[in-house]
Amino acid sequence: MRPQLVIVGAGPRGAGLLERLAANAPELYAGRGLDIHLVDPHPPGGGRIWRQEQSPLLWMNSHAEDVTMFTDDTVPMDGPVREGPTLHEWAAVDGRTFAGRQLQGRYLRWFYERAVAGLPPDVTVRHHPRRALRISGPREGRQQVWLEGRARPLLADLVILALGHLDAEPGAEQAGLAAHAREHGLVHLPPDFTADSDLSALRPGEPVLVRGFGLAFVDLMVLLTEGRGGRYEGDAYRPSGREPVLYVGSRRGVPYHSKIGYDWTGDRPPLPRFFGPAEVEALLARPGGHDFRRDVWPLVAKELGFAHYHRLFTAHPGRTAMSWADFEEKYAAASDPAETGALVDAAVPDPADRLDLAALDHPLAGVRYASHDDFQDGLRGYIEADLGRRHDPSFSADLGVFLGLLSVYGQLVRLGNLGSWWHGFFSCLASGPPGPRLRQMLALSRAGLLRFVGADMAVTAEDGVFRASSPTVPGFSVDARALVEARLPEPALGRTRDSLLRELRADGAAETPEGLLRVDPADGRILDGAGHPHPRRFALGPYTDARTPGAFTRPRTGGPAFRQNDGTARAVLSLVKELTR
Structure with a gap:
């Protein structure tokens, strides 16, 4: 019998998995036959969020040149790079355009069709426009994926959950x-x-x-x-x-904060510098585990500061009071925030050029207005100042921080559970609206x-x-x-309306204190309460503790989701190969 793979979720994440399966199949699974079943009530490619049937007034919040579904040599992965056009190259639009979501939906549909066409000829893909209700089956045997409106389940040797944002019961x-x-x-x-x-x-x-x-x-x-x-x-x-x-x-x-409205010029900060693979490995090896605020955040803050000041000193040296080499040496040696702060005060005369992460996170902390009308004037002034700064290349240290945030996120996904604060902080600084x-x-x-x-x-x-x-x-x-x-529901297993995830939880799948599904960060296999990975079930997406900024990314920024897709695709192909021996 031909091996069967079921992917639940046919949006950008599911399409990205197909592309990685196609890229890795020649090395890991050539000429063996495979049936892939995509389960999603929405059209493949765009899925629910990026479906083409939505208001043409709704935009993406990224420039068209900053959106790609294709890997490049900055993605740390074992599979081969398969480059392709960004949204703006594919659609032949101005790269600085904020494209509508309908256009992005068409790009994702094209990408999906290209991924399917790139699979070996003995691999088939079938889309089932239904909801997946539950998964059953023994750990070491074939799985059954039960679909809404279908009496008999899909049989699967392996199952990948590539779900996106989910509805939730109210708290x-x-x-x-x-x-x-x-x-x-x-x-x-x-x-x-x-x-x-x-x-x-x-x-x-x-x-x-x-x-x-x-x-x-x-x-x-x-x-x-x-x-x-x-x-x-x-x-x-x-x-x-x-x-x-x-x-x-x-x-x-x-x-x-507004999207930054200018392009990068000059040298990029050499990232990672203070928070890279070695630091992540050290955190993972701690016998008692790690705490985000105590153990991780100081490293993140130092990395973001490095990205900011590298750009300031190299692109705007006239606004600094010492050489970059001197500052970098002292910055690396600083052992606590007070020492770092004293160094920055001495080296960067203008407070507007200093990175204040606390103020960015709580800009109105302690601020009081005498009247509601006064506050309207005050916040309009805040927005105008933000627009001015984010479109002024003389403040390009902000773009250095943006690159630092992307680098940091790429490392953080390996740590698993981060709590909810980080994702909001990242979105506020790096994923804001168009100007x-x-x-x-x-x-x-x-x-x-x-x-x-x-x-x-x-x-x-x-x-x-x-x-x-x-x-x-x-x-x-x-x-x-x-x-x-005005926000998406929190992706907590205990409140999700998705019956498949509720059944997984009832069946013993592990969850974090915030209610996220625990997975092996290496390949996305679902973990049980004892930390053991399920041999046949995988999960990727925002409801897991290995969530990433999104299923697509800015070109040449490492693409954490692409790395995950590649790791899962390679694990799946290797497991299916073992099953066919």
């Missing part, structure tokens, strides 16, 4: 807010993928509380303004009259359709309404009949 807070909404006839939209949310209940002219200031909010903002017939004329917004008034806040109280979206925020704010609430936004359900407040503006609060949680 205690969200359940309480939903109950209040039902009791008083309010509108409560829980965390969700914004393009899938029904926004029709948000009424024109009425206040809507929005908790979350990241990319989900940007989508919401677009769909409730341009999506309702408004338009931008220069720096002004012309409303259609169908827009609600958005009151937005979050933990930080500010939007994610034009922030300019649109400013226009909506000036038009009175977007109001800023502040940091540590609190929402209560009382007096038959939802009420929002923030310590940023003491004494201010706003009431509304509608509340939108």
Whole structure:
């Protein structure tokens, strides 16, 4: 009988796995035959998030030249490099364009079809447009993958879960807010993928509380303004009259930082420098394990500082007070943050040129405004300053930090469980909105359709309404009949609506304290409670403790997801080869 491989999830991660299977098959599995079954109710390539059937108003948050599905020689992997076009090369668009998600969906579909075409002729691929409900079967035997609406399971020698973002049952807070909404006839939209949310209940002219200031909010903002017939004329917004008034806040109280609007020139910082494979190996070898804040973060902070100051000293030496060689030697020798801080104060005269990670993470910490209107002016000034800095190459040390963040992430995925804070911090600095979206925020704010609430936004359900407040503006609060949680659901196994993952959890698959599925970082095999890898089940994606920034990446930045795909593909091909002997 021909060996059978089932891949659950046919979006960018599943397509990337197919490409790596095709690239590695000549070396590891030539001429043996294999049937691959892709299980996903959404079209292969784009999957749910990048499907072509969504609003043309929604963009990617990366330049087209910074999006690729192809490996290059910067990816640390054992398989062969198979280069290919970036999104902008494939679509023949300006590389600085922020492409629409529909275009990205077409690119991903083309990539999927190319990956399938690259498989050996004796390997078949079949797409099953259904949901996978559960997996059964003995550890050492064939697995059964049960599909929605199908009486008999797919038989699989190996199963790879390549799921993306998942829906979740509400936690205690969200359940309480939903109950209040039902009791008083309010509108409560829980965390969700914004393009899938029904926004029709948000009424024109009425206040809507929005908790979350990241990319989900940007989508919401677009769909409730341009999506309702408004338009931008220069720096002004012309409303259609169908827009609600958005009151937005979050933990930080500010939007994610703008995408950087200039290209790299000159030498890149030699990364990794202070947080590379040797440091990761040392952390993994610790008998008592490692703690992120105590053991990992100091190394990460030193690496990001190195990337920042390397760029500052080499590209803008006139703003420094010592030579790079002298600074680098002292920076490497500094043994604690106080010593590093004293060195930076002496070597970098202007505070605007110093890297302050705490201020970047909590820009409104301790900041108070006398009135709500004062805060509107203050935050508009903050956004304008951010736009100015992120589009000014004289502050290109920020781009050095961006490269440092990518390098760090590539190392962190090997450590497994990191907690939730790091991913939010990374997204805020490295995965923010296009500059034009922030300019649109400013226009909506000036038009009175977007109001800023502040940091540590609190929402209560009382007096038959939802009420929002923030310590940023003491004494201010706003009431509304509608509340939108503008963020994706947390990927916790205990609350996921995905029955397959719930069944895995019930069957003994291990999870982190945050509820992520534990996997072997080397090849993605699912671990049990004793830390033993399952011989036939693999998992990759944001619901695992080896999650990466995304299934595709910026060219020539190491591509952590590509490395994972390659490791899993090679392990799978080797295991299937063993099974056919």
